[in-house]
Amino acid sequence: MKFKAFLTENGVILLERRFIPALEKMGKICHVYLTKDHTFFLHNLLTNDGVQSIAQFRKDALFSDYRISSQNEDRIGFSLDLSLLLRALRSAAAISSAMDRLQIKLVKKLPPNSTTPMPFLTFETKGYASAVIQDIPISKPLSRSQVLELQTALDDAQELPRTLVGVSELDRMLHFVEKMKQLGDVMGVEIGKNGELGLKVSSSLVTLGAEFKRLMIVGEDNEDSNGDNGMNVLVSMKHFVKCLQCHLAKPDCAFYGVGSQSGSLTVVFQFFVPGSRQTDKSISFHCRLPLLDPGS
C-alpha cells in the first residue's frame, strides 16, 4: 500500500483556507479515501446518523505527481483528525514559499516510546536550506471489506434528488438561519417546484420563516412527484446549521433538494472556476441531512 504525491499550491490553498475549515465543522474525524483519480473526505458515511458530507476532488485539483497503489484496486481509506491536518497544512503553508514542494505520503513509523509501528500521513516541505517533516497520526488503513463498504455507501450517497433549487444569496441565508436557530430544534424546509425554497421554525410563541423565490432549478420539475405542492420536510436545526458551515469552503451557490427515496435533504454546493461562471468539475461537495419524522 503506497501513496505519495505533491500538493500543489492551489491544492494547499483549497484545503487550508476553504475545505478543511469547513469540514472540520462537520466533525473532527473524517474518512480520507484515496482512489486512482480522486481524493474524498467523507463524514458519517458508515455511521448513517448525523449529517453526511462528501467532498470529492479530482487528483489534479490538489496534487501533482500522484502515485497510489494498493492491493485493493489502488484504493486506500483511513480516518484522521482534521484539526491535525489543518494544523500541518497551515504550518507547511507558512514555511514554504511558492518554489518549495510539499510532499505528502503515507508512512509507517515507530513512534517514540512504542515498539509497534504506526501509520502516519507525512508532510515534507523541502526548502532551499531546510526541510520540515510533519507526521499526522492516522487510523489503521481500512480493510478490504471496509473499503468496499465505504465505496458502497459513497455510491449510494452520490445519488442526487431529481429536482434541486439553487440559492446564491448564501450570506443572507446564513445570517437568517443564525438567528433562527435560537427559536427551535426543528427546521421545516419546503422546496417548491417553481424554484422556491422555504425555511420555517416555530415555537409556541413565534413562527419565523424565510422564503426564497425564483431560484434556479436544476433537474426535472417532474409532475408525478407530489402534485404541485412541492416537498415539505423537517430536519434537525442542529444539522441544518452544521451544513451551512460548509459555506466556509466558499461555494458560489448551494442547491437544495429532497432525495426521492433515500429520505434526506441534499445540499449540493457549486463551485465556479475562478473568474468564470463555469462550474468547476474537479471539485464536488455535498451534504445529506437525515429527515425527521413529522409525527415525532
Place this chain on the structure above:
Amino acid sequence: MSSSSMDATLPDLVCQLDNVQGFCRRSHFCSLETPSGFLMILIKFDGFHHFRMPVIELSEHGIVLIVEETGCLQAKVYLQKELFVKYEYTAEARPRFGVSLGLLVDCLNTFSVPGHSSMIEFRYPGPDMQLLLKSIDSLDACIYAEIRTRIPDTMSWDYNFEPMGTTPLSFTVKSSALKEAIDDLEWPGSSIKITVQPNPPSVTLRGEGHGDLQIDFLYYVNTDLLAAFNCDREVSHRYKYKFLRAATSNIPSSVVKDNRGSKITVGRGGILKVQHLVSVARATHPHIDSAGYQPPSRIAYIEFFVKPEEVDDD
C-alpha cells in the same frame, strides 16, 4: 379584543418601517438611531427580567410600547406614525396587546441583514391575533414572523399623570449631565431624594446610604445645564435609585451627542416624568452620513414614569 377586526378582513394596522438595519450591529443598544432601536433601549432596563410582558397600543397617532416594573416604574416609547413609511390604521377602538419583548427584538434582529437596508411591514392582527412582520424590500426573498400576542395584563397603575397645581413643575436638564449625576449616585445607593426649589432656582439630588452624596444643579451658575426651569414652590420626594437609573442609564448616545436635554416633570403625588427626545435618522447610506449630510430627522420620544417611595406618615 377589538371587535372591529372581526367583521372585516382588513387588519387594524398595516405599517411599514424602513432602516431597521443597524441596531443589531452596534454593540451597545444605546447608540440606536432606528425606531426599532427603542425596543432595545427598553430591554436594557435594570431588572428587565421582572418586567411584565410589554403592552403595545395602536392608535391613529402611532404605536406606543409600554413596559412596567413592579408598579413603580413605567416606560413608554412613542413611535409616531410619521416615523413610518406607510401607516394605515383602521381600527375603531385602540387595540392593545401583550407581546414578548425579547421575541420581538429577536425577530427584528432577524430582519436586519448587515449591508442591506431593510423595510419591514407590521400587520395586526393576523388570523390568530398574531403580530405579523414581513420584509418587503426584495421580491425574491422574504422573511416573515408571526408573533403570538396575548391579552394584556391590566396595568397596575394605568398611568394618569396629572400636573401639580396650576403651573407644572418642570425643568430641562442636559441629558448627559443627568445621566452622569445618576451614575455618580450609585455609590450611596438605595434611595435618592430629589428637591426642586425656586429660591435659589435649583435642583438637588441627594443620596443617603453608605455615605451621603449631594449633587446640585444651580440654574444661575450654569445656564447650559438647566433650562426651562418652572418651579413656584419647593418640592421634595424620594425615589428608588434603581428606577432613576433605569430611566436615565439607557439614554441613546445620539441624544448625548446632539447635546439634547431631558425634560423632567414632577406630577401630583410626586410622580416623576422623565422625557427623552430621540431623533431617528431616515434610511441613508452610512457614507452619506459621514460626508456631513444630515438627513431630515424624525423625532420619537421615550417617557419614564417613576413613582416616589412611600412616605411614612406619622
